[in-house]
Amino acid sequence: MIAGKEAHAVGCNWSFAPIVDIDYNFLNPITNIRTYGSNQETIIKFADCQIEALKENHILPCIKHFPGDGVDMRDQHLLSSVNDLTVDKWNNSYGKIYQHFINNGIGSIMVGHILLPHHIKEINPECNEEDYMPASLSKEILTVLLRNKLGFNGLVVTDATAMIGFNVAMSRSKALPLCIERGCDMILFNKNIDEDYMFIKNGLKEGFLSQKRLDEAVLRIIGTKMANGLFDHSEVEESEKIVGCIEHQSLAKECAKQAITLVKEQKGVLPLTSDKYKKIRIYNLTDQDNGGFKEEGTQLSLTNLLQKEGFNVYEFDTKRLDFQEVFEGGIKDIKEKCDLVIYVANYDTASNQTTRRVEWIKLMAANAPWFMQDVPTIFVSLANPYHLFDVPMIKTYINCYTNNDQTLQVLVDKLLGKEKFVGKSPVDVYCGRWDTKR
Incomplete structure (x- = not known):
């Protein structure tokens, strides 16, 4: 509730929260105190409350980090980390969490630079291990698992593309257009913005990115904004009366x-x-x-x-x-x-x-x-x-x-x-x- 009110007061309309990762591995440096713990029912319960409070304050929630951080002890900011749960274990843990929020109409999901090898192997048995891609670049995870199997039709945003876990998977010149082609709708952050625009344009010319997929991504972005009233130009409250107020303290x-x-x-x-x-x-x-x-x-x-x-x-x-x-x-x-x-x-x-x-x-x-x-x-x-x-x-x-x-x-x-x-x-x-x- 506090986060929603204070975000709205300073003009924010989209929150990269709640984090619905499961804190499986106590050595994981990222999930730790950023998620709601190790119990999936607890995570769902508290994330539901956070989503409701954000929406009440006109903030679009974005759950993350699909397909789920917290299993690996390594940091996807530094490499492409791995969620190595079997298909059954993932389906009964992270899968249940994401299915719950998708069924309840979550509007946006952030996808991490996290490998999900057992699902890739099941979806595409012909794919060699050296060709496995993190979720942000994986058609198997983005299109087959998230879109088709889980039925998500909202906005998919990458985690920060400046992260090493994204850039070491393939050349950035190909990674940027391919992350859109394979199922992402929006790219988060850049390295060199002029160069990154060029990579997208060249990717469109060279066939890494189709016009159809690009149009679909743009349509989802516009639709998400319209559905959440971002073109209404509603006034916000005076931030100094809200941020850090006595009630919130x-x-x-x-x-x-x-x-x-x-x-x-x-x-x-x-x-x-x-x-x-x-x-x-x-x-x-x-x-x-x-x-x-x-x-x-x-x-x-x-x-x-x-x-x-x-x-x-x-x-x-x-x-x-x-x-x-x-x-x-x-x-x-x-x-x-x-x-x-x-x-x-x-x-x-x-x-x-x-x-x-x-x-x-x-x-x-x-x-x-x-x-x-x-x-x-x-x-x-x-x-x-x-x-x-x-x-x-x-x-x-x-x-x-x-x-x-x-x-x-x-x-x-x-x-x-x-x-x-x-x-x-x-x-x-x-x-x-x-x-x-x-």
Whole structure:
């Protein structure tokens, strides 16, 4: 609802959402916190609500990434990734999800640069494996599966054609006209726009793209715009009264109250009190090259919020390491410096990242929790819910799913015992392992 209202307020009319991928593989760096979890019924339920809210605010939804991301551990931004589910498994998972939304009249679908080899083999047994194309360039997937078998007659848009997963499949001069010929209606983004226009024109002249298919694509684009009133020039509300308004901030805070999940808890660590923990050390874990810990739009920090509650809090400075502590420090030394340690991980899901794993300082893993058996230690993930894979030994672990001011405020209330932890995990946070549950 908030996304729809704020998008409409700033003049948007099309949303590349909801994401209806299934978070099958916890090592997948893309689906992670971008989809609604690992359960297809949950995904359908929440995506239905998002679609309804977008439509109520005059925003055209676009579900993605057909034929389904989340199986491969690799990123289609960097290569043509693979959904290697068998035909039956795909039909009973991703297939059911897409069939549901197609039956309910979804108007647009984004197609990913994702291979679906078992379907290609079934549809076209004569096709050699080296000739398999990602869905955005595959006639078998676009025309036979999506159009004919699933019955989708709406607008098909490619995922960004600047992505490597699209460009390595074939020469861009052929890929652009062929993605239209094989079933896409619209191309998302360009590399060199003048060159890309030339590739389409040349493709039409050389027979890679037929006039009939081009006309069909243009007709679908115009029809989609007309069906959604994009030629009506309806006025939008004043954005400053809508974007970031108090009502939306309150709703975001309520979402955080319901979502934040206490996955594991060591007896006696929570709730935090200034009497029990005189000094708290915080380790901020994030990408080293993103300009710092706080994401754009986030004004608060856990450090400042806890300080306002009367705690003596300081952050471990990775740029000014205490070499005596790194090479000679022991349990007594760290106990003199802090009574509690909190790790705050903010490895948000991001394009062009091969992994969303915890990364320690290379020098002696100086910021790793070697002391956790002797100093109470809490691990908080603001994004990726799967960090237990890298810190199974930590006994108090919390997932927040997103990093914003409202989430941080609610997190502090829950740490202090002012709010109960009520969130339930939408995925297997234990990553299918026994050691993460201990």
